[in-house]
Amino acid sequence: MVNFDNAATTFPKPDSVRAAVAAAITKFGGNPGRSGHDISIAAAQEVYNARKKAADFFGAQPENVVLTLNCTHALNFAIKGIVRRGDHVIISNMEHNSVFRPVYALSKRGGVSYSIVPAAPEKDVLLRNIEKAVTPKTTAVIFTLGSNVTGQLMPYREIGALCKRRGLCFIADGAQVCGVRDIDLTRDNINILCCAAHKGLYAAPGTGLLISDGKYKIKPVIEGGTGSTSLDPEQPDFLPDSLESGTINTIGAISLSAGLDFVNSVGKDRIYAHEISLCDRLISKMKRIDGVTVYRQEGAEYLPIVLFNIRGALPEEACRFFNDKGFALRGGLHCSGLAHEAVGTLPDGAVRFAPSVFNTAAETDRFARAVSEAAKKFGTK
Secondary structure, three states: OEEOEOOOOOOOOOHHHHHHHHHHHHOOOOOOOOOOOHHHHHHHHHHHHHHHHHHHHHOOOHHHEEEEOOHHHHHHHHHHHHOOOOOEEEEEOOOOHHHHHHHHHHHHHOOOEEEEEOOOOOHHHHHHHHHHHOOOOEEEEEEEOEOOOOOEEOOHHHHHHHHHHHOOEEEEEOOOOEOOEOOOHHHHOOOEEEEOOOOOOOOOOOOEEEEEOOOOOOOOOOOOOOOOOOOOOOOOOOOOHHHOOOOOOHHHHHHHHHHHHHHHHHOHHHHHHHHHHHHHHHHHHHOOOOOEEEOOOOOOEEOOOEEEEEOOOOHHHHHHHHHHOOEEOEEEOOOOHHHHHHHOOOOOOEEEEEOOOOOOHHHHHHHHHHHHHHHHHHHOO
């Protein structure tokens, strides 16, 4: 089975990550930060190493790196920890439900208002859309850095500059961008970056990151044991403890450390160039296949994702066909009704092709032949 569903989670993982997971279980099984014995201290050192590497990778400080279960977990911490009653926030029409649902929930029960701006392909138009949506009550811009549906890359450095100029908190959903594009919190004026470490950073599933520049105090969403200030009934007010209640995912942290080493050794630019080349290769072949629609806008820049449909086939039908041919892809709405509404693929959605650094041109060519077969099969319905 060839995995072209890497936008959901990268698979396979590098050999070094697999070895790190095994080491986490066999060598570093203690509970970090909970005891003074050697087993706990060894685990804590490995976790700190992961924080330090993530901080260096994204231009932050280790103490501002919070380990989470996934990007959704991180986004909920950021959004619900920053936005207050009476605030107004701005999101785009390409947001994943991990942004839209928390914002919508706050609007229903927390007295928060929001604006959804169209993510125009032209950079200047998109920035004007954001600027126009700002009100005296606006406190945050919560934006995906790149769509998980179409792959449209947002001008996040310019958005960050706008937020800094207007005094707005920039909460960034980096699920699809971290690991394939260069992100630096200081340079890009990102206040809080939320990351799916199990995707472009090749960590184990169940591993995410929230990385803060320290400017905004994030109110804890949950409270509990942190291994620090245990006599105080109040949750610690300093990172990462304030957002890390309970036993952390040591295995995920150690896998993240190995994943960051892998990405650094290969290079973000090389990974991006390879994956984009596979997408371009597929699109060039799809253009010659009757009955295939590729959803891309002229003037937009894209991540390594190709969204398409086959005439006569529901996305799930097409994906079942591809599965039987030995290819794993995701069809449907991709947890983003907003984006599919913007693209015009409701109510059924579309099929998403998302390669990783481990996919090859030969695999892409084989898949293109499967697309041609599917177009002929379903086109006769």
